[in-house]
Amino acid sequence: xxxxxxxxxxxxxxxxxxxxYPQDYFAPPLEVPLVLAGTFAELRSNHFxxxxxxxxxxxxxxxxxxxxxxxxxxxxxxxxGYGKALYITHxxxxxxxxxxxQKFSPEIEAYVKKQQYTKESFEIELFPKAGDLLVTxxxxxxxxGNTGGSAGPHLHFEIRDKNEHPINPxxxxxxxxxxxxxxxxxxxxxxxxxHSHVNHSNSKQKLRLIPLQNGDYTVENxxxxxxxxxxxxxxxxxxxxxxxxxxxxxxxxFNGSKSYELDFSTFSFDETSHLNRLIDYxxxxxxxxxxxxxxxxxxxxxxxxxxxxxxxLTIKDSTSSVFKIKVNDYKNNPSWITLEIKGVKNxxxxxxxxxxxxxxxxxxxxxxxxxGKFSVDIYKDTFYDDFYMDFEVHNDTLILHxxxxxxxxxxxxxxxxxxxxxxxxxxxYIANVLGYSKYPAYISSSLKGDLLTGRAxxxxxxxxxxxTIPPTISSKNVRDKQxxxxxxxxxxxxxxxxxxISNYRATVNGKWILMEYDYKTKTLTHDFNDGIVTDTKxxxxxxxxxxxxxxxxxxxxxxxx
Ligand SMILES: [Zn+2]
Numbered sequence: 320x321x322x323x324x325x326x327x328x329x330x331x332x333x334x335x336x337x338x339x340y341p342q343d344y345f346a347p348p349l350e351v352p353l354v355l356a357g358t359f360a361e362l363r364s365n366h367f368x369x370x371x372x373x374x375x376x377x378x379x380x381x382x383x384x385x386x387x388x389x390x391x392x393x394x395x396x397x398x399x400g401y402g403k404a405l406y407i408t409h410x411x412x413x414x415x416x417x418x419x420x421q422k423f424s425p426e427i428e429a430y431v432k433k434q435q436y437t438k439e440s441f442e443i444e445l446f447p448k449a450g451d452l453l454v455t456x457x458x459x460x461x462x463x464g465n466t467g468g469s470a471g472p473h474l475h476f477e478i479r480d481k482n483e484h485p486i487n488p489x490x491x492x493x494x495x496x497x498x499x500x501x502x503x504x505x506x507x508x509x510x511x512x513x514h515s516h517v518n519h520s521n522s523k524q525k526l527r528l529i530p531l532q533n534g535d536y537t538v539e540n541x542x543x544x545x546x547x548x549x550x551x552x553x554x555x556x557x558x559x560x561x562x563x564x565x566x567x568x569x570x571x572x573f574n575g576s577k578s579y580e581l582d583f584s585t586f587s588f589d590e591t592s593h594l595n596r597l598i599d600y601x602x603x604x605x606x607x608x609x610x611x612x613x614x615x616x617x618x619x620x621x622x623x624x625x626x627x628x629x630x631x632l633t634i635k636d637s638t639s640s641v642f643k644i645k646v647n648d649y650k651n652n653p654s655w656i657t658l659e660i661k662g663v664k665n666x667x668x669x670x671x672x673x674x675x676x677x678x679x680x681x682x683x684x685x686x687x688x689x690x691g692k693f694s695v696d697i698y699k700d701t702f703y704d705d706f707y708m709d710f711e712v713h714n715d716t717l718i719l720h721x722x723x724x725x726x727x728x729x730x731x732x733x734x735x736x737x738x739x740x741x742x743x744x745x746x747x748y749i750a751n752v753l754g755y756s757k758y759p760a761y762i763s764s765s766l767k768g769d770l771l772t773g774r775a776x777x778x779x780x781x782x783x784x785x786x787t788i789p790p791t792i793s794s795k796n797v798r799d800k801q802x803x804x805x806x807x808x809x810x811x812x813x814x815x816x817x818x819x820i821s822n823y824r825a826t827v828n829g830k831w832i833l834m835e836y837d838y839k840t841k842t843l844t845h846d847f848n849d850g851i852v853t854d855t856k857x858x859x860x861x862x863x864x865x866x867x868x869x870x871x872x873x874x875x876x877x878x879x880x
Contacts, residue, residue, distance in 0.1 A: 361565025402467025749773025
């Protein structure tokens with residue numbers, strides 16, 4: 320019996336090529352060759368990318384095919400994020416996701432529109448039952464697009480397991496050509512402790528990177544002492560595209576022994592924001608480039624594999640060590656970076672000290688800070704480390720440190736608005752003041768009695784802002800009293816400053832009509848093929864409301880036969 324089990328196990332193992340994921344089960348979701356604008360788990364703003372971004376030849380409307388047999392288990396239409404997205408669940412338990420779609424296949428589109436008209440909303444989330452919308456591998460389920468947060472036409476494609484963990488589709492045999500190893504833009508060294516130093520400094524050092532003829536790299540020899548960590552800026556290019564995409568795996572070796580590993584095969588959505596701890600967040604905010612730390616400063620991310628000394632190097636006086644970094648892409652093309660480190664103790668180096676402020680934040684405690692009309696609530700475990708916070712209030716402006724530390728939870732910012740008239744009170748909001756933007760950015764705010772409270776997702780400067788200006792509405796393709804019998808679409812432009820658009824509602828002769836909103840072009844579009852507009856004389860009424868409740872109404876007549 321035991322022997323049979325053994326052979327069974329052996330057989331099971333040998334049917335998979337390099338991993339436990341089914342091979343050749345999932346087919347590519349497009350008919351065009353797969354060229355990538357983004358790879359799995361590459362570093363994005365506040366998250367790891369959860370799929371492949373497949374290029375669609377700079378256009379929309381390519382056929383999107385079901386990657387395998389299954390049923391549509393979820394459909395989500397949203398203004399932002401994934402835009403129009405389709406989820407297909409397969410008999411083997413995996414789910415494939417297709418996002419930023421232009422529209423769905425006629426059958427699915429009819430199913431979605433029926434629900435949109437019933438609920439009178441463009442944004443919608445549906446969970447069809449297993450038998451409702453069956454799909455066959457290779458059949459068209461949608462058309463590729465550029466909806467939601469997409470910055471150009473492409474298809475976002477994901478494979479998730481039963482636990483909703485996204486997995487690199489390339490591990491299922493989805494094949495993308497990649498013949499060049501990752502490239503390295505920069506290597507940094509971080510003195511970790513008070514008396515550590517690198518090249519006779521106690522602060523972060525950019526090391527001089529020297530590309531070698533064979534594609535590998537070396538770094539100009541460094542002198543160091545004490546506990547130090549290394550960081551790297553690295554990207555990978557696939558064939559046929561210039562996009563700087565993510566890498567698959569990074570390992571480090573200290574004097575021949577493996578000391579650290581980052582593996583980007585899978586992760587969970589719960590942990591994705593810990594990316595901000597993996598990168599040097601301050602460097603990212605200041606320089607707009609992402610240094611990945613090759614040491615684990617108490618980061619719970621599962622892509623960090625248990626490692627010797629958490630990846631830190633301890634350099635002793637009068638020693639010489641070799642540190643190597645190996646960066647692999649998804650085709651296992653490696654790039655090696657070699658650093659030679661001389662241990663040289665230097666007692667004359669002054670440790671870099673952080674200037675104390677009266678506001679010492681202990682990461683494991685709830686904190687309330689009050690000054691003037693502002694009150695700030697920080698919940699425990701909002702920050703990774705204890706630190707001295709810069710906290711200042713100047714009239715209606717709150718300085719809540721610089722946005723240089725990652726934040727795990729929303730920070731609650733309240734302002735006492737009792738001095739304002741009742742009319743003004745309702746038009747106030749909390750804004751994040753960003754140096755580069757013209758208008759202070761609205762953050763989700765609510766008024767309870769005389770207390771206006773906003774939820775801040777990051778540190779930085781905040782201010783009380785007032786919005787009394789209603790949204791603007793203008794027709795893009797129809798004039799008042801115009802005959803438009805041959806028009807397929809009705810297009811209206813809407814905009815709002817400074818707080819932004821919250822919602823809109825359009826009716827024709829009193830009947831709700833579906834208008835799709837694209838925030839990037841500020842356009843609302845109605846498709847006359849929906850068959851709702853059937854009268855000759857039509858009165859269009861559109862009401863648009865901004866984030867503090869100012870609203871505008873737009874009315875025109877148009878004729879069709
Ligand atoms: Zn994507």
